[in-house]
Amino acid sequence: MIGRLNHVAIAVPDLEAASEQYRTALGASVGAPQDEPDHGVTVVFIELPNTKIELLYPLGEESPIQGFLDKNPSGGIHHVCYEVEDILAARDHLVQSGARVLGTGEPKTGAHGKPVLFLHPKDFNGCLVELEQV
Amino acid sequence: MIGRLNHVAIAVPDLEAASEQYRTALGASVGAPQDEPDHGVTVVFIELPNTKIELLYPLGEESPIQGFLDKNPSGGIHHVCYEVEDILAARDHLVQSGARVLGTGEPKTGAHGKPVLFLHPKDFNGCLVELEQV
Structure with a gap:
């Protein structure tokens, strides 16, 4: 059912410093910051040859990333x-297998303009899983 | 400098249950467990079309994964x-940029039989980074 790994998201306490580090110390191709007000984040995409790294930084008062950074002040893999x-087929199959979908259970439009869902990390080895329809 | 994302490693409290979940609930291609006594882990590789997920489970008395699972009993992205x-060129460039290499600073042979190094997570937004020479 699952296909490609679309991205790995890393929450960072300083988006400019993290972007600069990936650009110069790690020598990667780093995009410009994009505000995603519907998701409460500013994102920077790092293009690797086979997938992307998504740097996440809180945007606005109710960012879902703020609590994560409060618990992990250095940042961390989100x-x-x-x-x-x-x-929808993926969601229904997962719910039947006992997994919980976060929020209303209905897909939202993600940072790439495609439908996304998040699965409960407690049901997936402490790993927050996003599904994106492509 | 960095190329492909070789894998994302997830530490899990129950390797059999996690393997079965990726196989049946997420419908992925899941390999057989492999003991890596030199690294203190048993690993299961999940082959995605563009990269791999590496499930990690402690092996032996001094597994580097045990402390992580003690702190994160449900597991987590490692x-x-x-x-x-x-x-070596990557290491020297990173050290010059101020990053710390874990252990002796010399590459070890990783789970794929290739030279690997780990970088200090505090220097990379709380994210433990492995470099693998390919």
Whole structure:
């Protein structure tokens, strides 16, 4: 069912410093910051040859990233995103297998303009899993 | 400098249950467990179309994964592994940029039989980074 790893998201306490580090110390191709007000984050995408790293920084008062950074002030790996062909079929299959979908259970539009869902990290070895329909 | 994302490693409290979940609930291609006594882990590789997920479970008395699972009993994302062409050149460049290499600073042979190094997570936004020479 799951396809490609679309991205790994890393929450960072300083988006400019993290971008600069990936650009110069790690020598990667780093994009410009993009505000995603619907998701309460500013994101920077790092293009690797086979997938992306998504740097996440809080945007606005109710950012879902702020609590994570409060607990992990240095930052940390926040989630992985797997691609699926049919997000509703994937959701229904996962719910039948006992997994919990976060929020209303209905897909939202993600940072790439595609439908996304998040699965409960407690059901996936402490790993927050995003599914994105491609 | 960094190339492909070689894998994302997830530490899990129950390797069999996690393997079965990736196989049936997430419908992925899941390999057989491999003991890596030199690294104190048993690993299961999940092959995605563009990269791999590495499930990690402690092996032996001094597994480096045990402390992580003690702190995160449900498991969690443990590290990301980026490929590099020349691991010594990459290390020297990173050390010059102020990053710390874990252990002796010399590459070890990793789970794929290739030279690997780990970088200090505090220097990389709380994210443990493995470099693997390919």
